[in-house]
Amino acid sequence: MDTYRAIVTKRDTRVYDGRPIPEEVLTRILNAGRMAGSAKAAQPVRLIVVREQARKEALAACGRFTPHVPAAAAVVALVLVPEADQPPGQFAIFRGPFDAGRAAQNIMLAAWExxxxxxxxxxxxxxxxxxxxxxxxxxxxxNLIALGYPGGADPVTGNRPRMALDGYAHFETWPA
Ligand SMILES: Cc1cc2nc3c(=O)[nH]c(=O)nc-3n(C[C@H](O)[C@H](O)[C@H](O)COP(=O)(O)O)c2cc1C
Known part of the structure; x- marks a missing residue:
């Protein structure tokens, strides 16, 4: 699958078939997250892969819209580390959520491939x-990312279509 096709066909899906993710595939997915850039190369993101059922359920209990989490083959937690744990000379995590988002999208696209x-x-x-x-x-x-092989139609995906490009992207200035 080429990159553009992966991007435009990837939809967030909450139904999984229960198959485990092979270790070598998981490694590729995690590596895709690792390669995401970060502000000032501060690398404030770490990943924790959760596959134990009880721990997935405990994580799901920490969210309000998380019924899909226990059924995922693996849940990747994106963790932001405090400044002191970053390489010397780097600065705070105020760009951290953006950095975590970049890693998350890399992970989800690599998984989709x-x-x-x-x-x-x-x-x-x-x-x-x-x-x-x-x-x-x-x-x-x-944030958490639930990962799994598709297990059927998603109850939510498709109900919230994307806005049209001409309302989303503008050129030079905000439209009059
Ligand atoms: C930061 C973030 C947090 C999200 N949290 C949840 C969540 O807690 N539960 C959930 O079911 N979906 C969650 N989503 C998925 C969104 O609902 C989803 O991206 C949106 O519905 C578009 O889905 P689609 O790509 O299938 O159209 C989250 C998405 C983002 C970007």
């Missing part, structure tokens, strides 16, 4: 999620 679908899942109880993952103080879960 492998035939693995995905859907982000937000944690509303961030302290709870940090506890489930055993995060040190100051580390924050930016």
């Amino acid at each position: 492998e035939g693995i679908t995905s859907c982000p899942a937000s944690t509303h109880d961030n302290d709870g999620a940090a506890k489930v993952l055993g995060l040190p103080p100051g580390h924050v879960v930016a």
Whole structure:
């Protein structure tokens, strides 16, 4: 699948067939996240892969729209580390959410190329999620990504079509 096709066909999908993700495929997916750039190359993002059923369920309990999380083959938690854990001379994580988003999209597109679908899942109880993952103080879960082989029609995907390009992209200035 070429890059453009992967981008335009990828839809967030919450139904998985239960098949595990082979280790070499998972490694490619995680590597795609690792290669995402970050502001000032601060690299504030770390990943935690969760496959244990009880831990997936505990993470799902930290979000409000997360019924798809326990059925995922793997859940990738994008963790933002505090400034002190970043390379010397780098600065705070104020660009962190953007950096995490870049890594997340890399992960989801690399997965899609492998035939693995995905859907982000937000944690509303961030302290709870940090506890489930055993995060040190100051580390924050930016978001979760549920990954799995497609298992059927998604109840949500397609209900929220994208806006037309002429309302989305403008040239030179905001339209009068
Ligand atoms: C930052 C972020 C957080 C999201 N959190 C959730 C979530 O908690 N639960 C969920 O079902 N979908 C979540 N989504 C998925 C969105 O609902 C999805 O991107 C949107 O519906 C478009 O989906 P589509 O690509 O299938 O059209 C999240 C997406 C983003 C970008």
